[in-house]
Amino acid sequence: MxxxxxxxxxxxxxxxxxxxxxxxxxxxxxxxxxxxxxxxxxxxxxxxxxPDHIVAAVTEIMHSDPASGKYTLQSGMIQLRECIAGYLLQEKNISVNPENEICVTVGGMEALLTTIFTVIDPGDEIILPSPTYASYIEQVLLAGGIPKFVPLTRDWGLDLPAIRQAVNPKTKAVMLCNPGNPTGTVFSDDQTMELGRMAVDCNFVIITDEAYDYILYSNETLTSLLGLKTMREHIISVFSLSKKYALTGWRIGWVAADQRWMEQIMKVHDATTICAPTPSQFAALVALEGDQxxxxxxxxxxxxxxxxxxxxxxxxxxxxxxxxxxxxxxxxxxxxxxxxxxxxxxxxxxxxxxxxxxxxxxxxxxxxxxxxxxxxxxxxxxxxxxxxxxxxxxxxx
Missing domain, CATH: 3.90.1150.10 (Aspartate Aminotransferase, domain 1)
Structure with a gap:
């Protein structure tokens, strides 16, 4: 029947x-x-x-280099990683080893997701100063974590006493977008430095999203916590070229961290994407090395x-x-x-x-x-x- x-x-x-x-x-x-x-x-x-010069250069590369349509190393083309390392040192005073402390990713979004999966286990908490970038919330939930919202101040500053009060044994990370999406805020160095010291004292990680670092409406410059030796093992920094070079559809970014973290992040990256798109890696190289x-x-x-x-x-x-x-x-x-x-x-x-x-x-x-x-x-x-x-x-x- x-x-x-x-x-x-x-x-x-x-x-x-x-x-x-x-x-x-x-x-x-x-x-x-x-x-x-x-x-x-x-x-x-x-x-x-x-920009036209990026499109033209990548088009030429695609015609002339057969390898431009093939996989690269999982962590990205070495010439791009070396270029990124030089950029981070010159622009942000961050010293990283291009061999084992940079991973080129499918946009900043993949860098964030691979980092979250590396940092937390199911049931762990990530503190999100709120309003926060909406995708942080979904990525934390997808990894089995618990978003813990701590309101920003009325002028969208960090409420550091409230963050410290929210920290508990389940806290594994704080996620920070600076300059901020969705608020347009810029957290001062005084605030981020104090948060960095808190991370060391309380043993959690700060995941910094620096996708908008190029667009500040004042003459101030921001200190990247990854460049500070005293905090280095507690900072994982994510970058994107999407907005700065109008490469949103090319999907290219990177994550930088101490080798101890990067070895684990690479496992997730390899399991999800193998490598970032090769033509997009060439676009990133042209963008960083070319006319600004x-x-x-x-x-x-x-x-x-x-x-x-x-x-x-x-x-x-x-x-x-x-x-x-x-x-x-x-x-x-x-x-x-x-x-x-x-x-x-x-x-x-x-x-x-x-x-x-x-x-x-x-x-x-x-x-x-x-x-x-x-x-x-x-x-x-x-x-x-x-x-x-x-x-x-x-x-x-």
């Missing part, structure tokens, strides 16, 4: 996957695609095209767009309050016109005004009541988005 009952049952999805949520940034983009006619203050993708005028051009444009975004928000002070961003290209705008959850406000704004934002609650409890606005888009798009928001707020009121 044929029993078809088994065909109606499903093998359950793993709990670790059921426990994570899709990115709110991607959810809003998907909703916008269905809505049509939207302008975006949402996804953190600058409008710039990959493109970076200056893009940075100057972002400075102007920051001014524009803040000016438009100032004109809506009855409806929004915000902390002016000190870095990156985001503003966390607190809305004053509604008590509704941020996902509801963002969804209404998208469907009714056709403006994409990202609900602040997706960045942890510290972000609720806010919308993350990105000013990475072109100036006319930023203006159009705010024009629509203004008209919508009149109707909303």
């Amino acid at each position: 044929n029993d078809n009952s088994n065909y109606s049952r499903h093998v359950p999805v793993s709990r670790r996957v059921r426990d994570i949520s899709p990115s709110a940034t991607k959810e809003m983009a998907n909703l916008a695609a269905k809505t049509g006619g939207c302008v975006s203050l949402g996804q953190g993708v600058p409008s710039f095209a990959t 005028e493109c970076v200056t051009h893009m940075r100057n444009a972002l400075v102007r767009r920051r001014t524009l975004c803040c000016s438009r928000l100032d004109g809506l002070s009855e409806y929004f309050s915000y902390v002016p961003p000190k870095g990156a290209f985001y503003v966390m705008a607190k809305y004053l016109f509604s008590d509704s959850p941020s996902r509801e406000v963002a969804t209404r704004l998208l469907q009714e005004a056709k403006v994409i934002t990202v609900p602040g609650g997706s960045f942890g409890p510290g972000g609720e009541g806010h919308l993350r606005l990105s000013f990475g888009g072109k100036s006319d798009e930023i203006n159009e988005a705010f024009d629509r928001i203004e008209r919508w707020l009149v109707r909303f009121g």
Whole structure:
């Protein structure tokens, strides 16, 4: 007798996957695609095209070098790792061995994920100053860890006494994005140095995400904790070329750490990706070694767009309050016109005004009541988005 009952049952999805949520940034983009006619203050993708000299050089390499379409060493091309080591020493005073303390990764995201899987066991806690980058939360959950949110201060600074109070025997790491996504904050050296001393004293790791290190709106420079010998074994640093060189789609970044950590990180990297895409590694090499005028051009444009975004928000002070961003290209705008959850406000704004934002609650409890606005888009798009928001707020009121 044929029993078809088994065909109606499903093998359950793993709990670790059921426990994570899709990115709110991607959810809003998907909703916008269905809505049509939207302008975006949402996804953190600058409008710039990959610089011509990078595209031209990689195209030539792909035509002339048969190895450019093949695997590299798992940790990346040695010439790229040597270039990265030189860059870290010159720009950040970080001394690392390119042979065994750098791993080239599939963007900063893979570097973060491989690091988290290396650092924590199921049930371990990672402290996330909140609002935090939303993907940190899902990556910690995916690894079986427990995100422990510690609110930032009202001006988006680190609340160091609260972090110290949150540390317990289960604490394995603190994750720090500096300059910050989603807040645009820049944590001062005094704050990060004190956090570094806390890591040594309490024996946890600081995972630093420095994807936006090139875009500061002041003349200050930031000290990278990995460059300090007293803290070295407690710091794992992640970098990305996605935003600095308009290489978001090329998916290229790296992680740098003491050899003891890197030996273990490499195991996860090898098991997940083998190596970063070879053409993208060549793109990274050309970007780092080539003319930096493109970076200056893009940075100057972002400075102007920051001014524009803040000016438009100032004109809506009855409806929004915000902390002016000190870095990156985001503003966390607190809305004053509604008590509704941020996902509801963002969804209404998208469907009714056709403006994409990202609900602040997706960045942890510290972000609720806010919308993350990105000013990475072109100036006319930023203006159009705010024009629509203004008209919508009149109707909303």
